Amino acid sequence: MSKALGTLGVPIGVVGIILLLIVPVPTWMLDILIIVNILFTLVVLLTAMFVKRPLDFSVFPSLLLVATLFRLGLNVASTRLVLGEAHAGQVIQAFGQIAVGGSLVIGAVVFLILVVIQFVVVTKGAERVAEVGARFTLDAMPGKQMAIDADLNAGLITEEQARARRAEVAAEADFYGAMDGASKFVKGDAIAGAIIIVINVVGGIAIGMLQRGMEVGEAVNTYSLLTIGDGLVTQIPALLMAVSTGMIVTRSNAESDLGSSTSSQLSQSRTALLIAGAASVVLGFIPGMPILAFLVVGALLILVAQRIKAAEKAKQELEEAAAGTEVARQPDSTEDLLEQMRVNALEVQLAPDLIDLVSGSADDLLARVRGLRRRIALDYGFVVPPVRTRDSLDLPPSTYVIRVAGIETGRGIAPPGRVLALGDDLGGLPGAVTVEPVFGLPGKWVPAEMRHSAELTGATVIDRGSVVVTHLSSVIVSNAARLLSREDVRVLTESLKSVNPSAVEELVPNLLTLADVQRVLQGLLEEKVPINDLARIYEALTLRAKASHDPEGLIEAARQALGPVIVSRHVDDNVLRVLMIDPGLEQNMLESMRPSELGSQIVLDANRLDALLTSVRNTVDAAAERGLSPVLVCAPALRPAIRRLVAPQRDGLPVLSYSEVTSAQVAIETVGVIRALDPIPA
Template sequence: MSSLVRALGVPIGVVGILLLLIVPIPAPLLDVLIIINILFALVILLTTMFVTKPLDFSVFPSLLLVATLFRLGLNVASTRLVLGEAHAGAVIEAFGTVAVGGSLIIGAVVFLILIVIQFVVVTKGAERVAEVGARFTLDAMPGKQMAIDAELNAGLITEEQAKERRATVAAEADFYGAMDGASKFVKGDAIAGIIIIIINIVGGIAIGMAQMGMEIGEAVETYTLLTIGDGLVTQIPALLMAVSTGMIVTRSTADEQMGTTASRQLVQSRQALMIAGCAAIAMALIPGMPPLPFLIVGASLLLIALRLRRAERSDALAATAAEAAEAPAAARDSPEQLIEQMRVHALEIRLAPDIVDLVTGGPDDLLGRVRALRRTIALDLGIVVPPVRTRDSVELPSGTYVIRVAGVEAGRGVVPAGRVLALGDRLDSLPGTPITEPVFGLAGRWIAAELRHAAELAGATVIDRTSVVITHLSSIVQSHAARLLSREDVRVLTEGVRGVSPSAVEELTPSLLSLAEVQRVLQALLAERVPITDLARIYEALALRARASTDAEGLVEAARTALGPVIAERHREGGVLRVVMIDPLLEQSMLEGLRPSELGSQIVLDPARIEQVIASCQSVVRQAVDRGLDPVVVCAPALRSAVRRLLSPHPDGVAVLSYQEASAAGGEIETVGVIRGAETIAS
């Protein structure tokens, strides 16, 4: 029953509002509807203050239309009573009497001031903010979608989380677009209210004198009183709705209600409160100024600043005590601790002392995000990322973090405390430190966390500090996956395969290949971003190849052939594999120049011609990337390893597949370019 009432309440209410425009209603019923209108506007205003983000009140644009229509219906009903009976109920009469206060001129001035406040200040400002918010929200949609795709590809979020975030981005764009249009309702309501007031006064005086036989003074007093009362009971809810509109479009997405956020941020600077308090006391000493109000306000500000200072000291003492309680009982120079400090960790993140808050817990705790990243990498590449050690380092500059792989620095970045990273092209108007994002090379700017909403309105994509570190760590882990795969990891993985496919393991190791040789093959696959999740199939392919030869390059190619469909599928876009071919004459020359070596097969050609081949490949790939494509180079199976070794050290490196790998999974193959020895021909 309650669900039925909720579903039919609004439609029935809209039908009732339409009836107000047609059917006359008695004055007592009008009093009840006016009270409902005022309280309805008040509830909406308070709701906008208590929501944590605008999308929590996504029905606001529709409610704004309903409330506007409700007020206009009441205006029509009250106008009918005012002009027809010279009486419109007790509420309108009471409002008119209070506003007039014994003087029609004072009442009229007060009423006009209310109209100016609503129409010129609140309504105009809310309309402009809604318009700008809608424009910048729509401009920011592509960047936000790219950020979601980047986090999904980096493994920071799941597919379900990505879908949820995309839906949120779309809902946000719809909301601000609707608010841009709904703000016109507020403006039109204000204009309609002014016109109705003029009609009531002029028409009422004419009807009072012509039909009711009133003197002009009596007619002016009667109808002005009723018109001011009618205007107040409709303009006050209209003002509340205009304030609600401005409140909802100026709210930034936060985790707290507006009151909590405002009270916390207003007292975040003890120095500002102290200066303001001293200024208030100084103003009390100015001759002619009332000293008592200034002294009360100034003393209150100084008292708040003093309490903040005590709270800061208490927090500092508590932090010191916590560090002392967590300190190990053993001395820092004990053999155990020295051995632990000497040990080289596979993965390590070092943080400057001012950003150790990243690992202090909370929803964006770095350690929790690292655990989620390890699971994502394991499902994507098939390796178990070793535990990541985090520690602080006084040697690092302020706000800096360093990622180390096997004791060697692999990446470095900056995540200043109290700031967020804004990525976009129109950030010059925002105060902050410009940087280049370390993973994707995007231009960005570190801005104060309080400017997040302003940056989003400017079309920027805003990323928190923890996400920046995790994205960088994910990129480094995938680039160094081969180094991170240890001999012990291979043993653990092999035992896992033994549990589900014992024959594949027993046939391969140790009879045909040792764990060291298996590790070498798996590392070669990971070096080319080939997942090793299907270890049973890899081991079966290695066993077949190892019976003929244990050459490392041949073993790697045998494993890749077994994984051909998986490799090709990772490079498909929309079911299409974009490939760059090698000119047949050039490919034949490469086959003739193929020579074995200790490091694997190599192509022996004239150095100038080798440089031409590399330049041609880079040009073709760059042209394809500029068209929004992600191509791969395909060649004969015998050449694949040598071509990959030839192209990998150079910029704009590209994946190299054999003909069998490219066609293993079927599907459409599109040629986007041809590599030649002296020039490039792109299709």
């Protein structure tokens, strides 16, 4: 109900404002609307004071337009009543009689002062600040985008964080651009209010004298007081909205609201408060000055300065004690420093409330990680580095983080006392909705005691430890190339030498160094090709290395030797489903091949490159809609370049060569053809 009210509230209000401009309203309703207007602008002003960033009140420009339209609608409604009935409700009457003492001169002066304050001071300043803020924000936008890209490329932030920062930069530019235009509403509102007052005074006096038979003085007194009361009723909310506008556009990003920031920053200089207090005391002794008031204010300032001194001293003592404790706690030996400096190849950090996952039982997280290392070693042929598991007070509750070489690579949650239910019919189960971190499946963290109930709904139920280990397995496989170190290659080579010395002695170090072999093995692991059959890989490298040491050629030679193994990982029911490349397009790509430092590249103009990637994307999506997971097959000379081309677009699309496919005894089914497209118009 509340959500529907929030969705429909503003549209209904705008329709009501339009009706207010057309349909006469009774005086009691006008009183209510005027009170709503005053309180609404007061809420907007207080909200502007308590937000920490301007973007936290991003709806303000649109709200300003609606509020301005609302005030103008009230002006029209009150004008209709003032001129038609010489009465516009109790609120306007009270402002005309009580707020200005029933004096026409006082009312006119007060109204003019409000107009001057709003139009000359607040509105003019807010308009200028909004204009400059919009200009500076737009000018700084490219630099901010480049800084985000630089942090992303350096690995300081994740792709999700980069997207969030880009969205914030765009939202900031949109906000200040909108505020630049919205400030014109405030200026126009002030001008319109003054013009309406003049029209009401002149029109009211004319109607009183010509239609109601009033004397000149009576007409002037009646209509002028009503008009000034009407002007004050609308100008005070307009002034509050103008102040809100200025407060929003002058508000910088802060860690606290305006009140907290003001008090902390005004009290940061004890000397300034002492000088101000002493000056207040001295001014009190000037003849004719109210000495008591000056002495009270000065004494308060000096008292606040003394309290600041005591707080600073206590803070300094706490910092010194904390620093001493830290120094005493942290050893300064070289071995300890080296241990703290060491970057772990694999690390799992757990929030304090997840320590129960490392319970020491047979099926705890540590035991499962040991099993995972064994399985990956058997599946991919390399030993996963030891996984360091530790707690971190910096993590939010129920959160775990997976780090590779000190960089966060995966993050998820595993709430205590919960199990993860995956399925389509989870609406009847209690728990927090989530997304499974590896496959992106929708799920819910349901209470562990409801595991059986979740299974009855057809959901797949996974315990917390399995969620963490599955995520860790995905991260390890995706980063296998980074995890394979030079020392790992040396150990693998020595192990192979003990059972097949000829395969090793002919290759290392006579033809290739360990660094060259490491590069080849990393290239295989990067495409999830297992390196279990190390003897066959070394034999293929030996033959290739006698002709060339080109890394790309070495990797392709190793893949050729492992062709049946590579194909077997993509076979379904002894059928390999493939995507082919149109022969004309393939020939064109072969002619466009160029060598580079990073390997062979397909050099195409931007439009044809976009057309090619679009064709790949459309063909893969069409196969996926049929429930198929095909591989892309191409000429051996093209395979590395095409893989390098489509990997950023389709990381899950394997690229195989004709020679690799034909080396395996499987049936081949073509499920799509990537055709040459006309270039996309620029």
